[in-house]
Amino acid sequence: MSHSPIHRAGHSPIEVELEEGKTYTWCACGRSNSQPFCDGSHQGTGIDPVVFVAERSGTVWLCMCKQTATPPLCDGSHNKKNNL
Numbered sequence: 001m002s003h004s005p006i007h008r009a010g011h012s013p014i015e016v017e018l019e020e021g022k023t024y025t026w027c028a029c030g031r032s033n034s035q036p037f038c039d040g041s042h043q044g045t046g047i048d049p050v051v052f053v054a055e056r057s058g059t060v061w062l063c064m065c066k067q068t069a070t071p072p073l074c075d076g077s078h079n080k081k082n083n084l
């Protein structure tokens with residue numbers, strides 16, 4: 001049984017439209033009510049969000065299972081058997 005402070009926020013990535021040069025804050029803990037972005041709910045978990053600037057405008061797939069090795073982007077980790 002996992003006691004990880006990281007919660008799975010979804011079972012598949014979410015498609016998001018980003019704007020070039022804009023700063024985004026991706027939720028790494030899975031507790032935000034504004035997925036896939038941080039709403040401050042990580043306080044007290046020891047987990048920090050991932051702040052990033054969009055390199056170009058367009059659609060990306062952001063991780064919702066919070067197990068990706070390439071945050072904030074999905075790397076297919078949601079398909080792994082031992083995932084949360």
Ligand code: FES
Nearest residue numbers: 027028038041042
């Ligand atoms: S609410 Fe999850 S990292 Fe901020």
